[in-house]
Amino acid sequence: MKTSFRALLACFAMANLFILPATAQPAKESPQPGAAPKPGVVILATGGTIVSSTRSATDMANYSGPLAGVDSLLKAVPQIHSYANVRAEQIVNVGSNVITSENILNLAKRVNAVLADPDVAGVVVTHGTDTMEETAYFLSLATRSSKPIVVTGSMRPATSLSADGPVNLLDAVMVAADPGSRDRGVMVVMNDRISAARYVTKMNTLNVDAMGSVEQGYLGAVAGERVIYYYEPARAKGELYFDVSGVTKLPRVELVYRYQGQEMQLVRDAVNEGAQGVVIGFTGNGNASPDHEALIREFGGKGIPIVRGSRVVSGIVTPKVSGSMAAGALTAAKARILLMLALTRTKDIRQISDFFAQQ
Numbered sequence: 001m002k003t004s005f006r007a008l009l010a011c012f013a014m015a016n017l018f019i020l021p022a023t024a025q026p027a028k029e030s031p032q033p034g035a036a037p038k039p040g041v042v043i044l045a046t047g048g049t050i051v052s053s054t055r056s057a058t059d060m061a062n063y064s065g066p067l068a069g070v071d072s073l074l075k076a077v078p079q080i081h082s083y084a085n086v087r088a089e090q091i092v093n094v095g096s097n098v099i100t101s102e103n104i105l106n107l108a109k110r111v112n113a114v115l116a117d118p119d120v121a122g123v124v125v126t127h128g129t130d131t132m133e134e135t136a137y138f139l140s141l142a143t144r145s146s147k148p149i150v151v152t153g154s155m156r157p158a159t160s161l162s163a164d165g166p167v168n169l170l171d172a173v174m175v176a177a178d179p180g181s182r183d184r185g186v187m188v189v190m191n192d193r194i195s196a197a198r199y200v201t202k203m204n205t206l207n208v209d210a211m212g213s214v215e216q217g218y219l220g221a222v223a224g225e226r227v228i229y230y231y232e233p234a235r236a237k238g239e240l241y242f243d244v245s246g247v248t249k250l251p252r253v254e255l256v257y258r259y260q261g262q263e264m265q266l267v268r269d270a271v272n273e274g275a276q277g278v279v280i281g282f283t284g285n286g287n288a289s290p291d292h293e294a295l296i297r298e299f300g301g302k303g304i305p306i307v308r309g310s311r312v313v314s315g316i317v318t319p320k321v322s323g324s325m326a327a328g329a330l331t332a333a334k335a336r337i338l339l340m341l342a343l344t345r346t347k348d349i350r351q352i353s354d355f356f357a358q359q
Contacts, residue, residue: 039121039177041084042114043169044107045070046135047093048128050154050165061206063157067093073126076158077166084121084177096128096135096153101250101340104135108142108244115145122148122176126169129153129202129210132188136197137334140186141341142244148181151188151197155208164191164208171222183233187219194220194229198236201313201331214314215329238358242341251343255336257281257311258288264295271304276347277339279307281332286310286317288324297323305343305352309335325352328359 045051047067054063070088080086091110092103111123127135136151143149152172154165172189175181186197190211199213212218220229254270258280270278278299282288286308288296296306300323308324309332310317317326327335338359342352 038083038085040117040119041080041086041122041124041173041176042120043070043074043086043088043124043126043173044110044114045073045088045090045093045126046096046099046103046107046128048096048126048153049157050126050128050152050169051093052095052157053159054157057159057161060156060160063160067095068158069093070126073169077169080170080173083170083174086173094128096131099128099131099135104138105142105244105247105250107135108139111139111143111149112145112245115143115147115149120147122150122181124169124172124176125149125151126172127151127153129155129190131333132211133197133201133331134333134337136186136188136200138337138341140197141240141242141338143186144241146183148176148178148184149186150176150181151186152190155190155206155210167192174222174225175227178227180227180229180233183235184219184229185235185239189222192222193218194222194227196236198239198334199329203313240338240341240355240358242344244341244344247344250340251276253277253279253336253340253343255279255281255309255332257332258283258292262289264291267292267295271299275304276343277305277307279309279327279332279336279339281309281311282317283311285315286320286326288321293321296321300324300349303347303349305339305349307335307339307356319357325349325356328356330356330359 051068051073052063070090074088091107114120114123139149150172152168154168156163158165168190175189188195188200188211191209195213195218199216200211202210203212204210252275254275256267299306306324307327308317309327316329319326342355
């Protein structure tokens with residue numbers, strides 16, 4: 001079924017996403033006698049390119065049109081109802097370049113609440129790709145369930161030629177509904193590939209094959225109507241969980257990238273203006289200058305955690321500067337997410353260092 005309409009799906013979506021009423025509800029199919037009930041999947045929509053529009057179908061880069069609502073998104077891809085009983089909620093409707101800490105905190109709480117429903121088999125989060133990896137990793141740390149949480153989006157607007165959003169949404173629903181997706185943590189599904197939230201990163205600014213895991217590889221793939229996993233269910237080593245049910249505001253953590261001739265005042269300003277922690281994306285293996293090392297020790301003595309990350313897209317940052325903690329295999333952006341959540345539990349630098357040592 002999926003293989004027969006896959007090439008036409010984007011064209012169908014382009015014609016329907018922005019003309020159908022936002023209040024329309026998808027028709028419910030009556031189950032056939034004796035047929036097994038379809039799994040329940042809840043789509044939590046946050047906006048992004050997947051619901052964006054352009055003035056021209058050939059403009060795939062400079063778009064800023066209105067974002068369609070989640071009901072229109074469902075109408076654009078009616079095939080998802082063949083794989084699951086789907087319902088949807090609009091959490092926010094913005095580009096991921098303006099997603100806030102408050103947004104992802106509320107999203108995590110809603111994901112936990114939805115997954116507590118015994119009739120729900122999995123959750124799909126639609127999201128812009130700019131900060132998709134940050135939200136996906138946040139959810140992997142702030143949710144706890146054996147049920148799959150799948151994050152997806154698109155690189156091309158809904159009204160562009162060969163829009164990838166409809167197929168990505170279909171794939172994500174298939175993955176969320178598949179029994180083999182349990183106990184695999186949060187996953188990102190884009191361009192037929194299934195990635196672990198902890199390791200996925202955006203590696204291209206425009207290409208539809210933008211999301212990937214450089215060293216750790218993919219968990220599986222969507223091939224036609226099949227969800228294929230390369231490994232048995234497993235969780236990443238050193239997996240952590242932070243209960244955010246009682247958290248009303250996330251601590252402020254700043255991310256600063258190292259460059260030649262950098263003045264220390266930039267990092268000092270971040271702390272002076274209220275940051276409770278700082279991640280520095282250093283060059284190479286978190287290589288700090290003598291001035292940075294002195295600053296790290298100074299702030300460490302004041303109880304302000306400084307995490308050494310890297311500007312490099314892959315590799316491991318090893319511990320080597322006294323008073324700091326290393327990001328390990330996490331990107332600098334994800335190290336910021338972990339530090340932010342760690343500070344909701346403790347201000348003890350040694351304990352926070354233990355969290356990072358597991359990465």
